[in-house]
Each structure stands twice: as structure tokens, then as C-alpha cells.
Amino acid sequence: MDVNIYLYGTVTMGALGAIFAAILVIVSRVFAVETDPRVEQVEEALPGANCGACGEAGCSSFAVGVVEGRVPLDGCPVGGAALVEKLAEIMGETSMLGNSERQVAHVLCNGTRENAVELSRYEGIPTCVGAQNVGGGHKACSYGCLGLGDCVRACPFDAAEMDEDGIPRFNPARCTGCGKCVEACPRDIVVLTGVSRRNHIRCSAQLPAKEIRKVCKVGCIGCRQCVKACPEEAIVMDGKLAKMQYDKCTHQNECAPVCPMNTIQFIPENEWVKE
Amino acid sequence: MENLLLLFAGTVLINNFVLARFLGVCPYLGVSRQVDTAFGMGLATTFVMVIASVFTYLIYHLLLIPFGLEYLQIVAFILVISSLVQVVELFMQKMSPSLYRALGIFLPLITTNCAIMGLALLIIQEGYQFLEALVFALGAGVGFTLAIVLIAGIREQLDIADIPYALRGGAITLIIAGLMALAFSGLAGVV
Incomplete structure (x- = not known):
């Protein structure tokens, strides 16, 4: 048995390892690419x-x-x-590129069981999409929340829950602004706004005042009181509906008190964040 | 020339690395959910196989044999293959970002792919010449690509098929893999 075999093996493998290591170091220096951390x-x-x-x-x-x-x-x-x-x-x-504020979800409807008139009782597949597909939903207002929780089920973060009154609530402490609920809603009434936004016009119905009064106690009747009251001109009319321009709102809360239908909601600081 | 062609065809179809030798089964099952990614994986594997076969061949014949160190071939090959893949990856990332995006993400996975090591060892075991080794490596890569793209195509169809509940996911994939290996075994003995 030749002793040299140990020597050759050790030296050759050691040298191979050293050479490859050196090559790798050089190459990684020469070809360094900056990547997103x-x-x-x-x-x-x-x-x-x-x-x-x-x-x-x-x-x-x-x-x-x-x-x-x-x-x-x-x-x-x-x-x-x-x-x-x-x-x-x-x-x-x-x-959310271009917007430094964290986005959270809100539902722009306050058509609770008490507030909104129901046309019929829906007993089909318990999803909003299901109800929507059966004659356009069981609520008299064809714009409002169906209250069957498609948004709640879509939420991967347990940030949404269905209130007893039949309207979902979103917990801004948990919401990451992923937008899954926005996609899930068949009526497109869930929106993402900055987490600090505290005034919300909670109606999405493009209906004349007469119709609104028939279907909902808290729907926007398009009276323009809030538009006139807002010192920042943050509220504009979109057809028959008042719309909040969130980037202009400064939370002075001039709008909510003047709304004759109590459509506009003002969230006192940290009401939901407290969990 | 005819020998080389036969060797190539035989490696692709009859002694297919995945379906006949059962090498590289991990990416075969793991990265075969979409045809696109499966094809990328196949290409990257082929690429590494050809390069690795060249380097391991040279290392074996120019370094290990002269020093009588054949018993260290596995250690040496691991060293060669993993370093080589690293270098290729770094090089690609800088010089050709588009190729890196297409192949590069698969490269780290291939480092530990037993098909590469198996290829290097088989070349030595079969006593191939340099040119034969190259053709063998190319055939192995093409065969791997063929197998993984085929199963990815089948799995894409399975996504919309009505599979019994108990068989969904991994189970049906293993059954498909077995059936494919059986089908390919029908070619045994042709060349």
C-alpha cells in the first residue's frame, strides 16, 4: 500500500477545492448584480x-x-x-406603489337589515354572487350590500367579519389592503382607502331621491348638503350620488352632521383599531 | 456517426434518465405543474448536463487517473458540478438577464439533481470517449426535457379533470409517472 495515495488524495482534493473557491469568489465579485433586498x-x-x-x-x-x-x-x-x-x-x-399610506377596506353601504328594505327571502346558495344571480338579489336596492359575506370569506387575514346587522366590518388593524374582498364583491361596493381616512359616504346607489326613500333609510338622496358644507371641496356629485375624494378630505367632519339621511359616517379615532 | 445517432436516440427514448433509470425524479414530480416552467427546467438541466459532462470527463481523465485517485470520483464530481453551476448562474445573471430569468431560477435546484451526478458516473462506468460522452449528455438532457414536459402537459389536463378525491394531488401524479415509465418500457430493446 502506497502512502503517497493519501498525500495525492489530500493535496489534489484540497487544491481542487481551493481553486474552485477562488474562482467562485472572483466571479461573484466581477459579476455582482444588485437585487431587491x-x-x-x-x-x-x-x-x-x-x-x-x-x-x-x-x-x-x-x-x-x-x-x-x-x-x-x-x-x-x-x-x-x-x-x-x-x-x-x-x-x-x-x-401600494406611489401611496405611502397603508390601505384598508371599507364597504360603501350601510344597508343593514333594519335600514334596507328586503324584497324577498333568499334561501339559495349562501353567497352574494349566488343571491345576485337569482333575480338580481333579494334587497330592494340594486346597489347595496347583499350581506352574505363573499368579502369575509375572501379575506386571507381574518380582517373582515359579518356584523349581526348584516353588513361586513373590516378591521383596519388586520387589513393589509390586499384587495381580495374588492374583487369578491359582486356589487363593487368594497373600496380601499388610506387607513387614516375617517369620513366615508356609505352609499353606492345611483338612484333618485324618491327611489332611495323607498328602499333604504340611510341612502344618499343627492341633496348636495355635504358638497356645500365641505370646506375642502372634497365631496363631488357623481350622478345622483355624493362621492368622497379621499385625497382631499381633511377630516374636519363638516359633512356628517349636515347629512339628512345619516349616510355619512365619521369614525372617531382608533374606534376599530383597538380590536 | 451512426453509433452516435443511435446512442442519442437510445438515451432519449429507451434509456430515458427519468423513465428508465429513475434519475432526477425530484424535479420531474416537483416542477411539472406547468408546461412553461417544466420546459425551462428541462432546458436548464440539459445545459448543465452538457457542461458538467465535459468538466467531469476532463477532471477524471486528466487529474484523477494520472494520480490514481479514481476512488475519489464522487467527491470530485460533487465539487465540480456545484461550483460549475454557481459560476454559470453568476455569469448568466450578469451577462444575460433574460436567459437568467428563463433558466437561472432552476439552476440552484439542479446542483443537487441526482441525474447530473448519475450522468457523470455513467459516462465513466460505460467507458465513453469524449465525443460519445457529449452526445450521451445531450441525449440525457433532451430525454429529461421530453419526460418532464410530457408529464406537465398531462398534469395541466388533470387540473380540470374529475379525479377521485383520495387520488388528488401527489397520488395521481405518481400513478401518471408510473404509467409513463411503463409506456416507455415498451421501447426497450428497439436499439
Whole structure:
């Protein structure tokens, strides 16, 4: 048995390793590419199993997709809800480009069971889309909330819940502004606004005053009182409906007291954030 | 020349790396949900296979044999393949971002793909010459691409098929993989 074989083996392998390491160092210096630091953060938060269950090639590819906005935050079936929260934290502020404020969801309707007239009792598939497809819904107002919770079910963060009065409430402390509820609503009455916005015109009905009074106790009758009252001219008429321009509103709350129908809501500070 | 063609066809269809030798089954099942990504994975694997076969061949014949270190081939090949893939990835990221986006994301996965290591070891075991090794590597890559694109196509159809509840997901995929291997085994002995 030749002793040299140990020597050769050690030296050759050592040299190979050293050479490759040197090449790698040089190449990584020469070909360094700046990447979005969030990609690394997202990749660190991921389980790292590279299982491909998300449909991407692996965790790093998933991370790139998340940062590019191509892949949904809840796309990783392994990580579950805890991971979604982490990713939302990493992506949170920048998911709404050009707007530094965090976005949260609001429903622009206050047609509770008490306020809104119901035409019929709906006993079909318990979803808003289902009700909408059966003769245009069971509520007299064809613009208002159907109250069957499509938005609540769409929410990946448990931020929405259906109140006992049949209107969903969104918890701004949990809402990440992902917009899933906005997409889910068949009547398009869920909107995203900045988390600090406190005046909301909670009606979406383009109906003349006479019709409104027949179908809802708190619908906008288009009287323009709020338009006149607003010192910032933040409220404009959109057809028969008053519309809030959130970027102009300064929360002086001149509008809510003058509304004869109590359509305009003023949220006192931290009412919902307290949880 | 005829030998090389036969070797190529045989590697692609008959001794298919995935379906006959059962090498590289991990990406075959993992990255086969969409035809697009499956094709990208196939291309990247082919690319790495060809390059890795060149380097492992040279290392083996110019370094390991002269020093009588054949018993270290696995260690040496791991070193070569993983470093090589890293270098290629870094190079690609800088020089050709579009190619990197198409292939690069698959490269780190391929480093640990047993099909690559299997290829390097098979080349030595079969005693191929340099040119034969190249053709063998190309055939292996094309065969892998063929297999993974085929199963991805089937899985895309399965997404809209009415599969019994108990078989959904991984179970049906394994059954499909088995059926494909059976189908390809029908070609055994042709070349």
C-alpha cells in the first residue's frame, strides 16, 4: 500500500477545492448584480423546502415572484397563515406603489337589515354572487350590500367579519389592503382607502331621491348638503350620488352632521383599531 | 456517426434518465405543474448536463487517473458540478438577464439533481470517449426535457379533470409517472 495515495488524495482534493473557491469568489465579485433586498427577506421567511407546490420552480423563484407582484402572498401552501402575515409585513408598505399610506377596506353601504328594505327571502346558495344571480338579489336596492359575506370569506387575514346587522366590518388593524374582498364583491361596493381616512359616504346607489326613500333609510338622496358644507371641496356629485375624494378630505367632519339621511359616517379615532 | 445517432436516440427514448433509470425524479414530480416552467427546467438541466459532462470527463481523465485517485470520483464530481453551476448562474445573471430569468431560477435546484451526478458516473462506468460522452449528455438532457414536459402537459389536463378525491394531488401524479415509465418500457430493446 502506497502512502503517497493519501498525500495525492489530500493535496489534489484540497487544491481542487481551493481553486474552485477562488474562482467562485472572483466571479461573484466581477459579476455582482444588485437585487431587491426584499427578495432575500422573503426567501428567508419561506420554509425553504423547495417543494414546488406553489407552482414555481422553488422558494427563491417564489420570493422573486412575490416581490414582483406576480405571485400571491398566500401562494405557499406549506407556510400557512403565519407565513402570509410575515410576507405581508415585508411587502406591506410597498404593495401600494406611489401611496405611502397603508390601505384598508371599507364597504360603501350601510344597508343593514333594519335600514334596507328586503324584497324577498333568499334561501339559495349562501353567497352574494349566488343571491345576485337569482333575480338580481333579494334587497330592494340594486346597489347595496347583499350581506352574505363573499368579502369575509375572501379575506386571507381574518380582517373582515359579518356584523349581526348584516353588513361586513373590516378591521383596519388586520387589513393589509390586499384587495381580495374588492374583487369578491359582486356589487363593487368594497373600496380601499388610506387607513387614516375617517369620513366615508356609505352609499353606492345611483338612484333618485324618491327611489332611495323607498328602499333604504340611510341612502344618499343627492341633496348636495355635504358638497356645500365641505370646506375642502372634497365631496363631488357623481350622478345622483355624493362621492368622497379621499385625497382631499381633511377630516374636519363638516359633512356628517349636515347629512339628512345619516349616510355619512365619521369614525372617531382608533374606534376599530383597538380590536 | 451512426453509433452516435443511435446512442442519442437510445438515451432519449429507451434509456430515458427519468423513465428508465429513475434519475432526477425530484424535479420531474416537483416542477411539472406547468408546461412553461417544466420546459425551462428541462432546458436548464440539459445545459448543465452538457457542461458538467465535459468538466467531469476532463477532471477524471486528466487529474484523477494520472494520480490514481479514481476512488475519489464522487467527491470530485460533487465539487465540480456545484461550483460549475454557481459560476454559470453568476455569469448568466450578469451577462444575460433574460436567459437568467428563463433558466437561472432552476439552476440552484439542479446542483443537487441526482441525474447530473448519475450522468457523470455513467459516462465513466460505460467507458465513453469524449465525443460519445457529449452526445450521451445531450441525449440525457433532451430525454429529461421530453419526460418532464410530457408529464406537465398531462398534469395541466388533470387540473380540470374529475379525479377521485383520495387520488388528488401527489397520488395521481405518481400513478401518471408510473404509467409513463411503463409506456416507455415498451421501447426497450428497439436499439
